[in-house]
Each structure stands twice: as structure tokens, then as C-alpha cells.
Amino acid sequence: MLPSDPALRVKALETILTQKGLVDPAALDEIIDTYENRIGPRNGAEVVARAWSDPAFKAALLQDADPVLADFGFYGRQGEHMVVVENTDDVHNMVVCTLCSCYPWPLLGIPPGWYKSDAYRARAVREPRKVLAEFGVTLPEDCAVRVWDSTAEVRYLVLPQRPEGTEGLDAAALADLVSRDSMIGCAIVSAP
Amino acid sequence: MTRVHDMGGRFGDGPVVPEPEDVKFHADWHPRALALTLACGSLGLWNIDVSRHARESLAPKDYARFVYYEKWIAALADLLVDTGALSVDELAAGQAQGESPLAQKKLNADAVAGVLAAGGPATRPSDGAPRFGVGDAVRLRARSENVTVPGGHTRLPGSAAGAQGRIVRMHGSHVLPDSNAHRLGEAPEPLYAVALRAADIWAHPEHPKDEVILDLWDSYLDPA
Numbered sequence: 001m002l003p004s005d006p007a008l009r010v011k012a013l014e015t016i017l018t019q020k021g022l023v024d025p026a027a028l029d030e031i032i033d034t035y036e037n038r039i040g041p042r043n044g045a046e047v048v049a050r051a052w053s054d055p056a057f058k059a060a061l062l063q064d065a066d067p068v069l070a071d072f073g074f075y076g077r078q079g080e081h082m083v084v085v086e087n088t089d090d091v092h093n094m095v096v097c098t099l100c101s102c103y104p105w106p107l108l109g110i111p112p113g114w115y116k117s118d119a120y121r122a123r124a125v126r127e128p129r130k131v132l133a134e135f136g137v138t139l140p141e142d143c144a145v146r147v148w149d150s151t152a153e154v155r156y157l158v159l160p161q162r163p164e165g166t167e168g169l170d171a172a173a174l175a176d177l178v179s180r181d182s183m184i185g186c187a188i189v190s191a192p
Numbered sequence: 193m194t195r196v197h198d199m200g201g202r203f204g205d206g207p208v209v210p211e212p213e214d215v216k217f218h219a220d221w222h223p224r225a226l227a228l229t230l231a232c233g234s235l236g237l238w239n240i241d242v243s244r245h246a247r248e249s250l251a252p253k254d255y256a257r258f259v260y261y262e263k264w265i266a267a268l269a270d271l272l273v274d275t276g277a278l279s280v281d282e283l284a285a286g287q288a289q290g291e292s293p294l295a296q297k298k299l300n301a302d303a304v305a306g307v308l309a310a311g312g313p314a315t316r317p318s319d320g321a322p323r324f325g326v327g328d329a330v331r332l333r334a335r336s337e338n339v340t341v342p343g344g345h346t347r348l349p350g351s352a353a354g355a356q357g358r359i360v361r362m363h364g365s366h367v368l369p370d371s372n373a374h375r376l377g378e379a380p381e382p383l384y385a386v387a388l389r390a391a392d393i394w395a396h397p398e399h400p401k402d403e404v405i406l407d408l409w410d411s412y413l414d415p416a
Contacts, residue, residue, distance in 0.1 A: 006262045007221040012286045013269060014228055016278060019288035021295030022235060028227035030304040036216055036223065077230075080313040081363065083385075098200030098349055100244060101260070110226070112211050113218060116260050119205035125351070126201040126390075129398045134208045144401035149200065151347040152383055152407035153240075153314035154363055180213045 040109035041180035043074050044157055047107065048183065049174035051084075052162040062086055062159070069107070079106035079155055085148065086159040087185070092139050094132070094147045094185030095156045096124035102150035104157050108180055115184065125149060135186045158183050163191040194336045194350045195343070196252035201351035201394065218259075225261035229268050234299035234307055237275040240314075241373035245345040246271050316380035318365035320410065323382070328359045329416040330386060332408065338370050339411075345373035348412050352404070355392050356416045360405060361385035368409055381410040 017023035047069065051058040061068045065082040069075060082104060085093040097103065098121045103111040114120050124131050128145045132138070139145065148156045160182040166174060173192075181187035199205075217223050233243065246267035248255075255263060272278040282288055299307060324330060336353040338344030347369055363383040371379035387405045390397035 006225075006259070006265060007219065009269075010221045010225045010228065010261075010265055012283075013265065014224065016282055016286065016288050017228070017232070017272075020278070020282075020290075020292040022277060022292050022298055023228065023231050024298055024300050026301035027231050027299045027304050028224060030301045031227035031230050031308070032223040034304065034308060035226070041213060075311065076309045077307075077311045080311040081315065081366075083361065083363075096200075098351075099197055099347065100247070110216055112213075113215070113260075114208050114211055117205075117208065118199060118202075118256075120208045122199045122202040122205045123208065124200075125349075125404050126394050127398055128402065131208050135210055142401075144403065145399065146387070146403045146405055148385075148405045149349065150407065151349065152363070152366060152369075152409075154383070154385075154407050181210065186210075 035105070035110045039076075039106060041107075041178075041183065042175065043072075043109075044104070044107035044180070044183045045175040045178035046171070047072060047074065047084075047157070048159060048178045049171045051159055052166075052174055053171055058086075058159070065157075074106045076106040078102070079104045081152075081154045082107070082157060083148075083154055084157045084159050085146070087161050089140070089143065089161075091144050091146055092132075092185065093156075093158045094124060094128050094145060095150065095158060096121060096147060097150040098122070098125055099149075099151060102153075102155060104155035107155075107157055108183060112180070132186065135181060137186065137188055158185040160185075160187075160189045163189050165191040194346070195248045196250075196255045197248040198336065198350050200349045222261045225265045225268075229264045230308075231299045232268060232272065232277075235277065235294055235297050237277055237294075238271055239372055240312060241345060241367070241369040242375065243267065243271060244369070245373040246274075248345065314367045315364050316367055316378055318380040318382060320381065322362060322384070323410055324359045324384060324413065324415075326359050326362065329356060330359060330384075330413040331356050331416040332386070332388075333412045333414075338374075340370065340376065341374050344370065346370050348408065349406065351393055352388055352406055355388050357386040357388040357392075357406075359384045360387045363407065366409070368411070370409075383407055383409055384413070386413070
């Protein structure tokens with residue numbers, strides 16, 4: 001069987017598949033380059049910044065995200081059916097995939113290690129406030145938490161609250177403030 | 193009973209450890225495992241539900257000890273052997289025995305961008321109209337088991353089985369993974385976002401206002 005060391009196992013599998021003509025190593029390089037360098041949370045941050053700046057865009061995004069995101073060019077694998085949920089003073093949204101690691105790739109890239117961890121998958125649904133505290137987030141006592149468990153092919157993006165004191169910033173400067181974790185619902189966006 | 197992957201609500205896991213955004217992978221072989229899995233998916237030998245079920249079908253002790261991409265590679269090897277794309281002898285020898293008849297389906301480098309951008313939408317027209325609308329109260333299936341295939345794939349988390357919830361969003365009609373994972377057809381059904389009160393699924397909810405929202409198929413639900 002394949003070697004027990006996973007690094008050797010992956011290499012052995014790639015070798016056999018390449019010999020069989022089933023895999024093109026250059027295609028693997030291309031896939032890796034896509035998710036290491038080209039698709040990442042900056043995409044989501046641009047969408048958030050636009051939503052903060054343009055009420056009609058925001059309304060359309062919350063109503064039916066797919067056509068809006070397609071116009072942005074942010075459609076693709078693991079982002080075919082998007083729903084954007086808005087954080088307010090009354091409701092804080094968080095996203096998890098308890099069954100696996102579903103995540104909006106075209107907007108945020110590959111999920112971080114903690115998102116795929118047993119601890120996050122197990123705990124985010126049962127004790128979201130304790131998990132948020134581990135990210136340094138404390139919510140007001142009367143704010144409800146809604147945890148979206150991605151159990152189907154629908155992918156969720158959190159629209160964080162725009163911080164006070166950012167009225168003068170343009171879209172690019174706003175996007176710089178938006179962290180990946182804030183779009184999963186595990187961080188609050190702060191003013192610069 | 194569900195399988196080992198259904199861990200929502202489980203006790204005993206440690207803290208969540210945040211990470212900076214520039215950490216994409218934790219070892220050089222991780223991106224290779226990811227890319228190998230995506231590239232093999234293009235051969236058309238399985239669908240996304242078949243591949244999810246392959247990962248979930250790892251022995252619980254392996255699932256628990258494997259790092260993330262190790263699960264992917266183990267499931268990929270299982271799928272390649274199950275579909276006849278590779279033989280056990282080839283895996284054992286680390287050497288291919290001749291070119292595959294599927295070689296013309298190989299994902300070439302110049303096709304990668306198009307394939308990733310095209311995605312694989314799960315929406316399909318379905319025969320049945322939605323039985324529920326936004327605001328309707330529903331009762332979730334009592335057991336988080338595949339009703340057709342023992343030990344089969346399902347998307348109803350065990351922690352929520354039997355609970356009452358309310359429809360908060362309509363997602364249209366989607367492929368039913370319980371069927372598609374076992375190559376029994378796409379069997380599309382209406383899909384809904386269903387909100388459950390934390391107090392209805394946990395003995396010690398953190399806050400009376402908190403909710404968990406699940407995406408659930410029509411056949412998982414009854415009127416409440």
C-alpha cells in the first residue's frame with residue numbers, strides 16, 4: 001500500500017496518476033497557484049466595502065447574492081450558491097460547517113486551519129460566544145447569535161458592521177480594514 | 193446514529209486557535225493533496241457527494257487522527273480503487289501498469305482556470321413544489337440517518353434530529369446528497385434554511401436569543 005507518511009503518500013499517488021496519464025502535474029501547479037496567490041479574502045473584502053458604500057448594491061446582495069457576485073467575477077467552485085448575512089446591533093452571524101469544511105472559496109479562498117478543526121466544528125454551534133471570546137470578540141448582552149451551519153451546497157458570507165469613523169474612506173481603504181475572520185463572523189472590523 | 197464526521201455540539205475538544213491570514217497551508221504536501229483531489233474530480237468518476245461520503249466513511253479512529261488533507265488523500269485513494277481507475281497492485285507497487293483508458297479526460301493545465309470558474313452548481317428543477325414557506329414551523333426527521341442506505345450519507349446533523357424549527361429562507365431546489373452520494377440519482381428537492389433555537393437543541397444554551405441555522409431538504413422535514 002501507499003507509504004504511511006502522508007507526504008510520501010501524496011507523492012506516490014501523484015507519481016502513479018501521472019504515469020497513468022490521469023493527472024497533469026502542471027495542472028496541479030496551476031490549481032495551487034490559484035488558491036495560494038489569486039483567490040483569497042481580498043475578494044470578499046471588496047464586496048463588503050462596496051456594500052458599505054452603496055445601499056442599492058447592499059440591498060441586492062442581501063436579497064439575492066449570486067447575480068451580484070457574478071457581476072463582480074466572484075463565481076466558481078465552492079461558491080455556486082451564495083447567501084450574504086448582515087451583522088447588526090441586534091444580530092451577530094457566524095458561519096461553520098460541522099459536517100466537513102464547506103466555505104465560500106471564490107470570496108475567501110481556502111479555509112483556515114481553525115475553520116477545519118474539530119474544535120471549531122464541534123463548538124461553534126453549541127457555544128459560539130465562548131468561541132468568539134477565543135478570537136477576542138465579546139458581544140453586547142442583548143445581541144443574538146445566529147450560527148449558519150453549511151449543511152448543503154449553499155455558502156455563507158458574513159457582512160460585518162462598518163466601523164464608526166470611516167465615513168471619509170474610499171472603497172479600497174475600506175476593503176483594507178475587512179479581515180477574513182470578520183467575514184466568517186469571528187471578528188469585528190475596527191476603524192484604522 | 194451518524195458517522196464520526198458529525199461532530200457539531202460534541203464536548204471535549206480544546207480551544208479554537210486563530211491564525212493569521214497569510215497561513216494557507218501547514219506543509220508542502222497539503223496544497224499538493226488539495227490539487228490532486230480537485231484534478232482527479234475532473235475525471236468524472238464521482239460526484240461531490242460520493243467524495244464527501246468517502247471521507248466520512250474512513251474508520252473513526254483514522255478520521256480522528258488524520259490531519260485534514262490526510263483524510264482527503266485516503267478518501268481519494270479509496271475512490272480511485274473503487275472506480276477502477278487504479279488497482280491495489282499499482283498502489284502497492286507505487287508504479288502504474290500502463291496508461292489509463294481515461295487519460296483523455298485528464299485535466300490539463302490550460303483548462304484549470306475554466307473548470308474552477310465554472311464550478312458545479314447543485315440546483316436542479318424538481319418535480320415537487322416546496323411544501324413550506326418562510327415562517328412555517330417544521331419538525332426535523334427524528335433520526336439523522338440515510339433512510340435508504342444503512343450508514344449512508346445524510347446532511348441532517350445528529351444534534352438537531354427531531355428538533356422543531358422554522359423556515360427562514362428558501363434556497364430553490366437542490367440535488368439530494370442522500371441519493372447522489374450513493375449513485376442513486378440526483379433526486380432534487382426543495383432546500384430550506386431552517387432556524388432552530390439553541391435552547392431547543394442544547395441542554396445548556398449560552399443565550400435565549402441564540403439560533404443555529406441548517407440547510408435542510410424537504411424530505412427531512414414534516415409540518416410541526
